[in-house]
Amino acid sequence: MSDLKEYLAERCQIVDAALDRFIPSAGTRPATLHKAMRHSVFAGGKRLRPILCLAAAEACGGAVENAISNACATECLHTYSLIHDDLPCMDDDDMRRGVPTCHKVYGEAMALLAGDALQALAFELVAKTPGTPNHTAAAMVLELARTAGSLHLVGGQVADLEGEGKKLPLEDLRFVHEGKTAALLTTSVKLGAMSANASTAQMQALHDFGMATGLAFQIIDDILDVTQTSEKLGKSAGKDVASEKSTYPALMGLDASRAEAHRLTEAANRALDLFGEKGTRLRQLADYLLNRDY
Amino acid sequence: MSDLKEYLAERCQIVDAALDRFIPSAGTRPATLHKAMRHSVFAGGKRLRPILCLAAAEACGGAVENAISNACATECLHTYSLIHDDLPCMDDDDMRRGVPTCHKVYGEAMALLAGDALQALAFELVAKTPGTPNHTAAAMVLELARTAGSLHLVGGQVADLEGEGKKLPLEDLRFVHEGKTAALLTTSVKLGAMSANASTAQMQALHDFGMATGLAFQIIDDILDVTQTSEKLGKSAGKDVASEKSTYPALMGLDASRAEAHRLTEAANRALDLFGEKGTRLRQLADYLLNRDY
Numbered sequence: 187m188s189d190l191k192e193y194l195a196e197r198c199q200i201v202d203a204a205l206d207r208f209i210p211s212a213g214t215r216p217a218t219l220h221k222a223m224r225h226s227v228f229a230g231g232k233r234l235r236p237i238l239c240l241a242a243a244e245a246c247g248g249a250v251e252n253a254i255s256n257a258c259a260t261e262c263l264h265t266y267s268l269i270h271d272d273l274p275c276m277d278d279d280d281m282r283r284g285v286p287t288c289h290k291v292y293g294e295a296m297a298l299l300a301g302d303a304l305q306a307l308a309f310e311l312v313a314k315t316p317g318t319p320n321h322t323a324a325a326m327v328l329e330l331a332r333t334a335g336s337l338h339l340v341g342g343q344v345a346d347l348e349g350e351g352k353k354l355p356l357e358d359l360r361f362v363h364e365g366k367t368a369a370l371l372t373t374s375v376k377l378g379a380m381s382a383n384a385s386t387a388q389m390q391a392l393h394d395f396g397m398a399t400g401l402a403f404q405i406i407d408d409i410l411d412v413t414q415t416s417e418k419l420g421k422s423a424g425k426d427v428a429s430e431k432s433t434y435p436a437l438m439g440l441d442a443s444r445a446e447a448h449r450l451t452e453a454a455n456r457a458l459d460l461f462g463e464k465g466t467r468l469r470q471l472a473d474y475l476l477n478r479d480y
Numbered sequence: 481m482s483d484l485k486e487y488l489a490e491r492c493q494i495v496d497a498a499l500d501r502f503i504p505s506a507g508t509r510p511a512t513l514h515k516a517m518r519h520s521v522f523a524g525g526k527r528l529r530p531i532l533c534l535a536a537a538e539a540c541g542g543a544v545e546n547a548i549s550n551a552c553a554t555e556c557l558h559t560y561s562l563i564h565d566d567l568p569c570m571d572d573d574d575m576r577r578g579v580p581t582c583h584k585v586y587g588e589a590m591a592l593l594a595g596d597a598l599q600a601l602a603f604e605l606v607a608k609t610p611g612t613p614n615h616t617a618a619a620m621v622l623e624l625a626r627t628a629g630s631l632h633l634v635g636g637q638v639a640d641l642e643g644e645g646k647k648l649p650l651e652d653l654r655f656v657h658e659g660k661t662a663a664l665l666t667t668s669v670k671l672g673a674m675s676a677n678a679s680t681a682q683m684q685a686l687h688d689f690g691m692a693t694g695l696a697f698q699i700i701d702d703i704l705d706v707t708q709t710s711e712k713l714g715k716s717a718g719k720d721v722a723s724e725k726s727t728y729p730a731l732m733g734l735d736a737s738r739a740e741a742h743r744l745t746e747a748a749n750r751a752l753d754l755f756g757e758k759g760t761r762l763r764q765l766a767d768y769l770l771n772r773d774y
Contacts (some may be wrong), residue, residue, distance in 0.1 A: 210630060215655070216638040275567075275588035283621050294569035298592070299638055302564060302599065303630035304493060310625035313618045323618035324607045331604035336513050336597035344510040344593055356576060361509070386552045 248382020284420035368400025542676020662694025
């Protein structure tokens with residue numbers, strides 16, 4: 187795993203350097219807006235989505251430089267959704283990634299607008315990605331747009347909000363988790379694969395991998411919310427219980443939740459069979475996400 | 481002008497029918513979200529941006545059916561920006577297009593998310609537009625993304641907020657107006673033209689037309705805010721004075737502002753010279769925007 191640690195650190199650097207190039211500098215007019223965008227993007231995220239995107243590109247035989255703008259797009263989209271989730275009218279969170287949330291530093295209006303601009307930037311970055319014979323840049327935009335929209339990312343957020351204080355059936359909880367988390371993880375690997383001219387079979391395998399890893403990821407997130415401290419997580423822990431959210435631990439208990447996350451991770455790894463050796467990094471990443479403690 | 485009135489009514493119907501097809505039905509899960517999106521989109525907007533988009537496509541010899549998803553994208557993007565502008569942390573407006581604003585009906589969180597989903601939908605619709613030999617769908621996405629982002633639409637909004645209570649120099653006011661209004665009007669005509677495989681000369685002409693008409697449009701908006709009632713406008717009048725915003729009327733008086741809007745509209749119409757007869761609708765639309773009283 188020390189090899190993986192180095193790999194993650196090296197990938198983080200590549201992604202951070204690219205994000206720094208893609209986001210207008212803090213001095214660009216209007217300066218406050220660009221500072222606010224940079225505050226949240228460079229608050230120390232783990233860059234899981236862009237790292238998964240790059241790993242999927244390589245699993246399909248593609249190059250990092252063709253996938254990097256798609257990779258950064260997934261991080262911009264993820265960061266925008268965090269900024270908006272943290273707003274007072276949503277989860278009203280003060281801390282994120284171990285630093286004060288965007289609206290605590292820049293005010294609500296600026297945080298709202300920084301999130302809006304990061305969503306637009308995500309689409310700009312995907313539209314700039316070179317198309318391939320199997321996948322036009324427009325097809326990549328369509329992939330991101332559907333995931334970002336009312337049926338997935340935003341839809342999952344709404345279902346999550348509406349589920350507060352209720353005990354959701356497992357099927358509804360899956361809708362929330364697939365929309366909030368699994369959809370964007372899946373799109374991250376698919377955007378990497380598309381930049382590498384992936385075949386239909388590779389796309390299907392990565393879809394299955396992404397959905398299973400994404401659900402496992404969210405189950406682990408819910409477990410950590412119960413078992414870890416806010417300090418360790420860099421965000422408020424115990425929020426799910428406080429807001430009476432339905433979660434896997436709440437519905438089936440911690441042990442059964444851990445078992446489900448294991449089962450999903452195994453399914454994710456099986457989906458990678460057709461990649462053989464080239465799927466090693468993706469397998470390592472799925473295991474890492476399963477075993478993380480923050 | 482009675483001919484123009486019929487034309488506008490007919491175009492409104494085409495755009496509304498397409499929006500109704502493109503936005504998930506009010507019963508689609510999560511239902512509240514889709515109701516909130518539809519509340520604002522179908523609140524009776526004048527559909528100026530999509531109508532300009534379709535008129536530009538026709539000026540370039542293109543067909544309505546190739547431009548319609550781009551046209552609807554401009555309306556989705558515009559509506560999202562209105563929903564977010566109206567939020568309590570921004571302009572805190574209760575009425576828009578003559579009906580209660582999204583957050584007054586659905587609450588702040590749902591309005592925030594409805595806006596977010598409409599932005600994603602705008603990009604989905606552009607990515608779906610058929611590309612042409614001169615313009616790929618990805619190039620169209622890039623056009624919309626740059627306009628929607630931190631340097632134009634969102635940037636103009638920030639500069640507008642930061643200018644409250646200050647007397648901005650005319651140059652800064654232009655930055656606000658170009659970002660908030662002229663950029664999206666320009667992109668609307670350009671997206672129509674791109675769907676019609678416009679030449680470089682046609683694109684440049686429509687860029688000049690859009691920027692001039694867009695600035696004139698915003699000056700007229702500022703004039704109407706001073707001279708008309710809230711009832712007539714369907715939104716709160718007199719807000720610019722109340723929030724001490726810099727506007728053309730505040731900086732140069734009503735008469736000089738009207739003269740500037742006239743000058744810009746003439747410049748816009750001159751830019752259309754290379755379209756000859758085919759530019760007639762665009763010229764009529766520019767004159768209509770100049771002479772409107774709401």
